[in-house]
Amino acid sequence: MRFTNMFIPTLRETPSDAEAVSHKLMLRAGYVRQLAAGLYMYLPLGWRVMAKINAILKEEMDAIGAQEISLPVLHPAELWQQTGRWDEIKEEMFRLKDRGGRDMCLGMTHEEVMTYLASREIRSYRQLPQSWYQIQTKLRDEARPKSGILRTREFIMKDSYSFDADEAGLDKSYELHAKAYHRIFQRCGLEFYQVQSDPGMMGGKGAHEFMAPSPAGEDEAVLCVSCGYAANVELAGSISPGERFKAEPHDIHAAKTGDGCPKCGAALKIERCIEIGNIFKLGTKYSLPMKAFYLTEDGSERPLIMGSYGIGPARIAAAAIEQSHDGDGMIWPASIAPFDAEIIPLNIKDENTAKTAEALYNALNEAGIETLMDDRDERAGVKFKDADLIGIPKQVIIGERNLKEGLVEVKDRRTKEALKVKPDEVLKAFKS
Ligand SMILES: [Zn+2]
Structure with a gap:
């Protein structure tokens, strides 16, 4: 969604x-x-x-x-x-x-x-x-x-x-x-x-x-x-x-x-x-x-x-x-979370960001990962706050700077550990 x-x-x-x-x-x-x-x-x-x-x-x-x-x-x-x-x-x-x-x-x-x-x-x-x-x-x-x-x-x-x-x-x-x-x-x-x-x-x-x-x-x-x-x-x-x-x-x-x-x-x-x-x-x-x-x-x-x-x-x-x-919000157990993953494109107006987000959104949903994409034209801070508040277990953060190196960030809501991976390695990162 x-x-x-x-x-x-x-x-x-x-x-x-x-x-x-x-x-x-x-x-x-x-x-x-x-x-x-x-x-x-x-x-x-x-x-x-x-x-x-x-x-x-x-x-x-x-x-x-x-x-x-x-x-x-x-x-x-x-x-x-x-x-x-x-x-x-x-x-x-x-x-x-x-x-x-x-x-x-x-x-x-x-x-x-x-x-x-x-x-x-x-x-x-x-x-x-x-x-x-x-x-x-x-x-x-x-x-x-x-x-x-x-x-x-x-x-x-x-x-x-x-x-x-x-x-x-x-x-x-x-x-x-x-x-x-x-x-x-x-x-x-x-x-x-x-x-x-x-x-x-x-x-x-x-x-x-x-x-x-x-x-x-x-x-x-x-x-x-x-x-x-x-x-x-x-x-x-x-x-x-x-x-x-x-x-x-x-x-x-x-x-x-x-x-x-x-x-x-x-x-x-x-x-x-x-x-x-x-x-x-x-x-x-x-x-x-x-x-x-x-x-x-x-x-x-x-x-x-x-x-x-x-x-x-x-x-x-x-x-x-x-x-x-x-202090930032909910941290759902994966089994009962409203979604499995949330994609957070930081600047949806950036063409490369929007394209990468869209491709990932389709790939994850097709792989059976129920995914929410924050496609709002909002400041990054607002999106981060809301994502932590609603507590979906995995976040995929797409920012222009990382994207220049061909990378996106996969972040765990519970541990807050973030991993930089290539977009096509996101699924693998979820599993590890
Ligand atoms: Zn006893």
Whole structure:
């Protein structure tokens, strides 16, 4: 894409209402704009990052045999009444009536709808296991939306749900998801921990959260560097895609730095984190009240054993920025960057510069390198500032002086190391 054809409204000033680094940079670099409290508009660069993350989510979900489906955002109240959550959940749920006066709500999670579907369609053990997922909009009337796209009232989520015949099946589905989550966060270039969260209040057998260390996070992880034990500081917090909003203050002891590790006794450390995913063994919590039963081989009726698994792609994007930036702007991991490379012709009016830039732009795109070219008639300083701000991993700088020697500069956004190469060696320079 050419800069002159794209909508990249960068800002020189840091917006005063933004606190988290990711929030400030996303606004400054023209990735997002706010519509109202907790409601964000993704602009072209921001949406390209989301598309990259979602593609990774899909690949890894498909790889463990999960199947993508799509469910409505608008739900009839009856399903939520069956599980009791219509009354349990308070102001966080957006509720409305349709023209016939029927109670409806906007989905903050999809356990009820997924279980409804399974209850109607899964009849026999022969159809099990099943694993279904969607990447879709959720709504939650947060009391205090903040930190940009980290805590919003409307957000996109990858949520998957597993249906098994028994506990052993659930263990397997759960383990498959845990491993897929590791691959997803690794591929997205994040530093993260898998930590234990509280299974007790759900009556289930296991729950884990995935935490990306960052000062902008709202959670805290307890870590033991000696044995690798990791848990949420308050084991009662932030549980399944659906249960977070139910968490109330519990009389659970919160760990402190220096406390002894429950496994090995070494001193624990506490780290502030962004929760980027969670996995939960639901068991029969939803299948029993919603009568999602299947027939076993001997003809008896049993409830489906369920798991649910959530990831917020916007949180991955924000965590990536939090973990990877400098004073000049974002530094995207290559896998989720909006583009792979940016060509920066310093003086687009110079004929030789423009010709070289155009040839390189075509060559890189043809080689499958997604390339942005800053073809604006702007001062070099403006282009450098914007390039560092939007954080595309590789920059190709074309200046008249180097060009006289037949060279262009390939610069790494992270290390700021620059290499002078011939234009036809740029691809090779990327690889090294
Ligand atoms: Zn330990």
